[in-house]
Amino acid sequence: MSSVQLQASIGKKRKQKGYRVRLSSGDKVYYTIVYTILILLLIVIVYPLIYIVSASFSSAKAVTSGKVIFFPVDFSLEGYKAVFEYKPVYTGYRNTFFYTIVGTFINVAMTMLAAYPLARKNLQGRGFFTFLFTFTMIFSGGMIPNYMLISDLKMINTVWAMLIPGAIGVSNVIITRTFIQTNIPTDLLEASQIDGCSDALYFFKIVLPLSKAVMSVITLYYAVGHWNAYFSAFLYLNKKELYPLQLFLREILVMNQFDTEMLIDPEEEVVKQGLADLLKYSLIIVSTVPILCVYPFVEKYFEKGVMIGSLKG
């Protein structure tokens, strides 16, 4: 649709609502420029993704000879076949699922435990506790002391290294605390206290049900974090059977370490190389699709999170 048509439709809408309908020539120029910029931006964002998708559906030969530019060339599913025959992908997926589900559960539980008392304005020592949390956001022990701690706790090469050290994200605690503070009226607390409700009961009966919105936000934040994380696995794990997907991806995509022996039939070196090239494209798709499929449905929660997070507590 050209920008003129777009403006026409804008004009139509305005007319229906009873607005004045005139776009000055200056505005026309402005809108033309704006729409051009936005459409260019869309292309810049989408084109690389389309390229990856198209390459992943092309044949190895077309990819290695650089024929793919926009549409798939010699449509084939070789790449995907290779990905699904590559065993580490399964291991990675399984581990990532485990770390994401269990890790997120721990995260959310711990965050709620921390956020509820901090949201209570009359908590004695609230300032001190809040400081204890926020200080860790601006100062930390750093990579080596952390590593030494994890290794002293004998967590190296165990699943615990993926679940426990990051159990609380302080920024998420602050988001949750702010949400509870601003969205749950203190009148509720007073009323329930008059009726003899204890602090713990208040948490389970009132705070938890009323914090569903913020809980979904932080659940998503933590889950995406776990899904995409490679750093702690990279530092603390060197057993392949514990690797999350991202570490296998790093080996294949970034370090070019790809075990061609794991592929079943091709015997020629060239074919192997071609397949290894093609497989990368398919692997990018396979590893990213789950997140991008869920994303449009949960987009609004993420936006909400940004909004709550930007409030000053």
Add this chain to the structure above:
Amino acid sequence: MSQILLWLRHPCHKYYMAIKHNSVKRKVPLVTKTKRMKLARTQWQLYLFLLLPIIYLILFKYVPMAGIQIAFKNFNARDGIWGSPWVGLKQFQNFFASYTFERVIGNTLRLSLYSILVGFPIPILFALILNSISQRKFKKTVQTVTYMPHFISVVVLVGIVLQILNPRIGLYGTLYSLLNNGASPPDPMGSATAFPHIYIWSGIWQNFGWGSIIYIAALSGVDMQLHEAAQIDGASRFQRVIHIDFPSILPTATIMLIMRTGHIMSIGFEKIYLMQNNLNLAASEIISTYVYKVGLSAGGNMNFSYSTAIDLFNSVVNLILIILVNYLAGKMSETSLW
């Protein structure tokens, strides 16, 4: 008269006034120290809630801070953190004197400044532009599409960059050879001069949409009456963007800029480490990657103390920057972070 005064001085008066004005919480009467203690005792359940998180914080955040002392020691595994001999500031002096000092600080600052310079204004401009169109569906589509790359993991992002820039099979190589009669291009990932651009612009590609959310939200709070009044006075859409929209997100932008400058010395490890190779190291070695290499990946040569010292130097500079920048912000605009 004197009776009234007497009555006013009576301690229960404060309660009375407070209850009358409905300003007192049942549990927070006049706060004295003993009362606070009493109140704290009734709140044991809340402390129980905090118990686990606080244990976590102390163990995983504050214990490592105690481990920082090895920056002032000569750590050896046999004596451990507490038993190793003190060496004062030797590790720091070594770092300041080494040739890598200038390089890693320079690279860190260069990348950071570059990223502020282009990465900061782009989301603002994008939000202003997007906000000025009134086609809701188109707007929503643009938002959804531009936010999407934010959710791609760093590993996959770097994978995409490497694939596309691959001189042999990537899009870059293909287009280059189309335009240059089949010649294949030099590898951009192997060039130290290209590195900052690739690093920064791939980051912008991934995050400019996401970064604009906060501005778009601020813009949606702009009073429509301002726009209507300006329209009646004959202001064009562009003029309204400049004179109404832009000033109204200026406070948000100020805060974001302040936060960003506070983090000028901290560039995350994850992405840059993935993009590093021996050929672009001159531009891509930054503090955090250097810390990792010295401390954890030097084979048998790991130097925990030296590495921690470098890290500590970086954290202290960061801490000072954040406090300073926040103090200045508070002075100037009353919009500080705490």
